[in-house]
Amino acid sequence: MKYLQWPLGLLVFSLIQVSPTLAQTLDVSSDGQAAELQCPARPKVKRPAAPRATVDDTALEPPTLDELLEFLMAESPAAQDAGLHLAQRVSDRPTRIAFWGDSHLAANFFAEELVRNEGFRPQEVQAQFLPATLARPGVRLPLGKRCQSGGWSYKYAYADAARDGNFGPALAQLHSQTPGSYLWIDFRREAGEAALRGVEVQFALPPADEPMPVLGVTVDDGEEQVLATDRAFGGIVRINADRALSVLRLRLIKGSVALEGFRPRYLENATLYLDTLAIPGATVQGWSHIDPETMRARLGDTAYDFVVLQYGTNEGNRRPFDAEVYTAELSQALTHLRQVFPEAQCVLIGPTDRGILTPRPKVKGKTKSKKNPRPGKAAPDLLRFSKIHQEIGNIQRSVGQRYQCAFWNWQAAMGGPGGAYRWLYKTPPLMARDLIHLTIPGYQQSARDFARDLHFGDWFSRGAGLP
Numbered sequence: 001m002k003y004l005q006w007p008l009g010l011l012v013f014s015l016i017q018v019s020p021t022l023a024q025t026l027d028v029s030s031d032g033q034a035a036e037l038q039c040p041a042r043p044k045v046k047r048p049a050a051p052r053a054t055v056d057d058t059a060l061e062p063p064t065l066d067e068l069l070e071f072l073m074a075e076s077p078a079a080q081d082a083g084l085h086l087a088q089r090v091s092d093r094p095t096r097i098a099f100w101g102d103s104h105l106a107a108n109f110f111a112e113e114l115v116r117n118e119g120f121r122p123q124e125v126q127a128q129f130l131p132a133t134l135a136r137p138g139v140r141l142p143l144g145k146r147c148q149s150g151g152w153s154y155k156y157a158y159a160d161a162a163r164d165g166n167f168g169p170a171l172a173q174l175h176s177q178t179p180g181s182y183l184w185i186d187f188r189r190e191a192g193e194a195a196l197r198g199v200e201v202q203f204a205l206p207p208a209d210e211p212m213p214v215l216g217v218t219v220d221d222g223e224e225q226v227l228a229t230d231r232a233f234g235g236i237v238r239i240n241a242d243r244a245l246s247v248l249r250l251r252l253i254k255g256s257v258a259l260e261g262f263r264p265r266y267l268e269n270a271t272l273y274l275d276t277l278a279i280p281g282a283t284v285q286g287w288s289h290i291d292p293e294t295m296r297a298r299l300g301d302t303a304y305d306f307v308v309l310q311y312g313t314n315e316g317n318r319r320p321f322d323a324e325v326y327t328a329e330l331s332q333a334l335t336h337l338r339q340v341f342p343e344a345q346c347v348l349i350g351p352t353d354r355g356i357l358t359p360r361p362k363v364k365g366k367t368k369s370k371k372n373p374r375p376g377k378a379a380p381d382l383l384r385f386s387k388i389h390q391e392i393g394n395i396q397r398s399v400g401q402r403y404q405c406a407f408w409n410w411q412a413a414m415g416g417p418g419g420a421y422r423w424l425y426k427t428p429p430l431m432a433r434d435l436i437h438l439t440i441p442g443y444q445q446s447a448r449d450f451a452r453d454l455h456f457g458d459w460f461s462r463g464a465g466l467p
Helices: 109-117 285-289 292-299 323-340 384-402 419-424 440-454
Strands: 011-018 021-028 058-061 095-101 146-148 153-156 172-176 182-186 196-203 214-219 225-228 236-245 247-254 257-266 272-276 306-310 345-349 358-363 405-408
Touching (some): 021 225, 109 440, 214 236, 236 247, 285 323, 292 323, 306 323, 323 345, 345 384, 384 405, 405 440
Parallel strands (some): 021 236, 306 345
Antiparallel strands (some): 153 172, 196 257
């Protein structure tokens, strides 16, 4: 093997075996400080002007209070028995939790409130794995600024075209074959604080007949180092800083790369490890499409004690919804989940309630309310999605029992069918006006209800954190 020569004092390039996996290792000198990350200006894309509104234009709006009288009666959401009674966990290491799901969890407000409600300070909670979707719109993670160039595309495990099973815990990959494509990450939550003592970059290996990617790696404000990745190390590059690492810049120089995520190694120990691996638009098919053996290999020595799957909203969008097909998908997904995590506590979170928007005529840019539909046109079924979500929840409860997975009914926590409308008109609103997503207070209220119903706080081990 031919070794590259690096400037003395900047980088020592070594190939070492680290149990239980091999990793290509970069030992980097750093002063432990990095300037605030500034993203390069992106070229502006000129978008066509929106057509002017006319008196015949319509807008989709939530139903009015008059139309919702039957749904706005006093609600009585009762505490649930989720089928999981957790005794206090006894362990010599912190609890490790992973959330998979769709946009409801991807924004991370649910997880943040869950741990805050249990008395954890932000600095006590760390991520074991940060997915390469960290710069994707709709994904919000406990990081500083992220900068991502053009030239990238995402591949998702839940997509029908992604049945090769070649996915790790992110259930997604960030692909590029465009030279110069970059991804920059500031791992600091607060400016001025050093974050890490090292980080692993994980990527999927290209097919055997394709070359390995050549990457440019820059730590903090140092010089870029050129790294020819080596297939023998399984798509893992371990970067070690002699003092601290705050900002990582990756650039594709040659070939193609499929980033999966990052494993930080922090300067301070954690009391709780929590990974949010949710993706807007995702379905449980992500888990039915994986190869469990490949997933276990990608996880390495990462262990989760508590795994949560929150899906159903996007499955409910299918027309028509086929309960038999969904039952088969969920069964396959949970079979794979249990092959990967046979001993972990498992919870399924059902879909929220969902409402529908109704078309209304717009006059001079304003929406004009009307109580009744046009003559001869049937009134919309305001519970169309509520009924589907209720069916999905019933399937999750039934199938989950066969795999020792508890079930938390998010729709029931909102008061059952019609809860989306009730939550919209609360003060402050707990439902967004799209009647699909919740507001931040809505996600926070949901997290508190989840913690109450599962007696979540009984399960944490607050021992000393591990490196």
